[in-house]
Amino acid sequence: MFKDLARLQAKLKALVTEQENLCQQGKVADYIPALAKVPATKIAACVANINGSSVGAGDYQEPFSIQSISKVFGLVMAMNRIGDDLWQRVNMEPSGQPFNSIIQLEWEKGIPRNPVINAGALLVADVLTSHFSTSKLAFLCFMRTLAHDDNIYIDQDVYQSELEHGNRNAALAYLMKSFGNIEAEIPAVLSHYFTQCAVAMSCEQLAKSLLFLANKGVDPISKQVICTPRDAHRVNAILSTSGMYDQSGEFAFSIGLPAKSGVGGGVVAIVPNYGVICTWSPPLNSFGNSVIGTNLLANLAQELGLSIYH
Incomplete structure (x- = not known):
């Protein structure tokens, strides 16, 4: 699924390009003034696979507030x-x-x-x-x-x-x-x-940092046990039901991956046994989730058949 990195990177670039004209949709979080200064045109997507390799498109190496x-x-x-x-x-x-x-x-x-x-x-x-x-x-x-x-x-x-x-x-x-x-x-x-x-991280850093949740609690890069398999299961379950706030049901229905968003515009999604996807685009919808970020995840999940509910 994530093994052909060249094809995956090309797909990410195409998806990011498709979304570039949608930056006017949604609204950058302005109740935290420092976030309001971030350009609404920033778009990024990154995939880290279970062996620690990663590919990205757009501003995927630029740090942002993970919120x-x-x-x-x-x-x-x-x-x-x-x-x-x-x-x-x-x-x-x-x-x-x-x-x-x-x-x-x-x-x-x-x-x-x-x-x-x-x-x-x-x-x-x-x-x-x-x-x-x-x-x-x-x-x-x-x-x-x-x-x-x-x-x-x-x-x-x-x-x-x-x-x-x-x-x-x-x-x-x-x-x-x-x-x-x-x-x-x-x-x-x-x-x-x-x-x-207020921790600042890039999509690439975030995707790699969550690989342990795709690997039953073990960091696949260092082989360090971060949490037990039971706790990895529990965290993924909570992300599936609640990670996208009161849009979580719709997200599970349409995309079907454990995920967590932040009002800085980031979204991370866990693909158990395969890897992690992270997207970033500051404009948010009414639920506080990135408009373009969720679009990118939806398109990628659909094209690659990533739902955990298959």
Whole structure:
């Protein structure tokens, strides 16, 4: 499927070219001012296969703010750190609500519906803040290890922008604290969360960093065990049902791959036993998912027959 890299790269280039005139569709995230500065014309696609080789098209080697894609890595770190105790504090059900819903969290007494909506990711950030002496450095080191690249960095402009405009996330965290479901101090939890969202990576780096989820928890490049096969299964299951927010059902119906998006315009999709696809285009649809990024994934999945539901 991913073995003929020359043909795959040609296909990616053709798909990116087809989408170039659609950049006016959607809207770049402007509630985080630093993201609003990113040109809407950026388009990228990259595929990393299970042996660690990768091909890409467009701006696939240009770093961008990974935003909510960081929730996947935080979740794996928390699962590795506290095991099944995590699932006493966060559920694994689709939310059916916007990713930053406060109402749902109030209804459910401070227990987030899943770990990849904002409330759930803040809960995970609390776990990391409470169990690592320097959680932000631990997160960055984890990212560098997975991507095999020590140049991955935190975009300080994005971090400051998040910090200054993060009142809704603060409200979610304080609400969970009122229900006794946050242990650390809220400023520390928010600082960790905004730091991981502000990590800058390229499509190529992201695709390689997630290969362990396509390989039953083992990094196929280093052969290091990143998580157990059971936890890799669990993460992929959560991404299948909730990774694209309240568009997750439609994404599973039409594309059929575990995936996670971020409001920086990135989307990653796991193809178990084969590899990882990452796309990037900043303009978002009403659900907060990249318009062109999801189009690229849909076209590639259809042409290559990648759905896990076949």
